[in-house]
Amino acid sequence: MTMICSICGSSDLSIFCTAEDRLQIRPGVVYEVWCCSACGYGWTEPSPADEELAEFYPPTYLGDFEKVIEEYLSGRLAGTSSWKMETEKAELVEKYVQSGRLLDIGCGEGKFLWSLDPKRWQRVGIDLNQPLIEAARNKIPDLDLHVGTIDDEVLEEEGYDVITFWHALEHIPDPLRALARTARLLRPGGLAFISLPKVESLQAQWFRRHWYAFGDVPRHLHHFSSTSLKLLLSQVGLAFIEEVFFSKAVNFHCWKHSMRSWSRERFRSQLPYILFKPALHLLPLLEALTGRQGVSTLIARKGESRGTLETFSPDSV
């Protein structure tokens, strides 16, 4: 049977590289990253079945969440680079919308939601990780947090001004279905922010299996290009507005860890990494000039008039 791209239907597919899970949940398993030459969409093979996914997310996956909550409550989180990554997300959202009801998909312990001003934002988050959600609910009760997925019935249709996916969409088994649900959950004129690593980036092309984002296989089930994500957005009736490259910190982190991995495996030494490290500060400039950034955020809007999506159903695409 001929394989075809699940986004654009092309059969021009090939293996981009192999990759290994940095957490080695299943030691020794080597994954393949397949890519479509027509739209740039990539995916991981073998891809875990839905019932196996939880196994790949140990409680420590996002670090020591109890410590992070404690640091937030004591005020020690403010001023750290980790907190800056959250406040820059809030600044990006507020360039477009300054208040309303915001839903964060894959919210973890809710760190991004904490960075939003509670006087202006009604802050809702959902995540499959029950321990994180419960810990945050107990300690920070003014957030509206839920255990579940974007399909959960607790989420209100046409109930949100903004929906955010901060490095979440590539983890969701059916991204088309998730974006169709996003379109239904947004109020008319509402905005979706989708931030993710891009497979056509200079980082991915240069480092291949050493690229930091590929170390998150098989949790990264999908590896999007701008083109493939825009195709998905158009299929669910969300109008693409803009692609922005705003997180210097996240992008630099990705370059740094990719180069360290390459240096260690290729030369069995940290020395090449140390020698090349100063150049890491110039590479983001090259990315900006070529538009092939490692990490990007795409912003899309739901149509203003009610009923825009009435004719859409996931089965029709």
Ligand SMILES: [Zn+2]
């Ligand atoms: Zn394709």
